[in-house]
Amino acid sequence: MIPLTDTSWQSLSWQDLVIGAISNINDLTQQLNLPQMPHYSAFPIKVPLPYLSRIELGNPQDPLLRQVLCLPAELQNSPGFTDHPLDEANYTPLPGLIQKYQGRVLIIVTGSCAINCRYCFRRHFPYQDFQPDSRQWQLLFEHIHNDDSITEVILSGGDPLMLPDKRLQWIESQLAAIPHITTLRLHTRLPVVIPQRICPDLLNWIAKSRLNIVFVNHVNHANEIDAKVIEAMQILAQHRVVLLNQSVLLKGINDATDELVNLSNALFGAGILPYYLHLLDPVNGAAHFDVDQQQGISLINQLRDRLPGYLVPKLVREVPGDTAKSLIR
Ligand SMILES: *Cc1c(COP(=O)(O)O)cnc(C)c1O
Ligand code: SF4
DSSP, X not given: OOOTTSGGGGGSOHHHHHHTSXXXXXXXXHHTTOOOOOOOOSSOOOBOHHHHTTSOTTOTTOTTHHHHSOOGGGGOXXXXXXXXXXXXXXXXXXXXXEXXXXXXXXXXXXXXXXXXXXXXXXXXXXXXXXXXXXXXXXXXXXXHHHOTTOXXXXXXXXXXXXXXXXXXXXXXXXXXXXXXXXXXXXXXXXXXXXXXXXXXXXXXXXXXXXXXXXXXXXXXXXXXXXXXXXXXXXXXXXXXXXXXXXXXXOTTTTXXXXXXXXXXXXXXXXXXXXXXXXXXXXXXXXXXXXOOHHHHHHHHHHHHHHSOGGGXXXXXXXXXXXXXXXXXX
């Protein structure tokens, strides 16, 4: 275990920071000066050091800690919560491909992440069955090539930036060779949890791409944005990457007007615009994070009173079978 107090971790490569992430409850509590506690879940703990360093020592209610620390409430099943709330297995014409919405397809490129978020629906997703192998990638590219209604390809996961840049560059070049593809979007939490991920190898293939590149980041609380994150985002923006954010509305973490106002302002300070605020997917083990839809609407209305329109995210919920994310009003 690398102690936080030894700041030499800051100059590690992103790969080493992924490998060196805190992966057990004793290391986590020890690093954060918290009392010892058991781990209650089959979904492991995973917290990389750059993220850990933004958590307040000795505060069990810290809004970042609450996103990564397993509580006994995870063992409770609640009515309406299931293992696979999005029913995504029914929208995969090819392994790895989810085609639900007009004009864009989503590809699950990996099941791994740099951090394990306790509220994530990924905790039960059978990723091994869905991510494409090399032969299946060829089928995916053929499928996209043959359907000229598709203009945007979204890489998701897991976290697509867990892939080596060589692999990402290969995916980008295959897609860029398809004339009707204009946009490559990545849904990623890595630039925030490990800003060192914005490395020369990544910037290299981005700079050469003919495609519009969009990063939809995932930040839930203003404290997740520190100077290193801002620096990483500035470099991405200089490489003409469009920076958006999606958050999940989480009880005890960001379910207050002030917290959401601070989040939008902190995002804007990093050059990121808020895009979506998701109501929680009803996944088993996450019910204690659930915020009631009516409260979500009321929070968004208060944000509208306090922020310019471009800093108010759209409140949405994913409804299996719908042709777009459902706007909640
Ligand atoms: C969220 C999502 C998209 C992207 O939707 P936007 O509204 O364009 O952000 C595309 N495909 C799937 C399967 C999704 O879940
Ligand atoms: S998919 Fe996103 S929300 Fe889920 S664990 Fe990975 S980084 Fe966290």
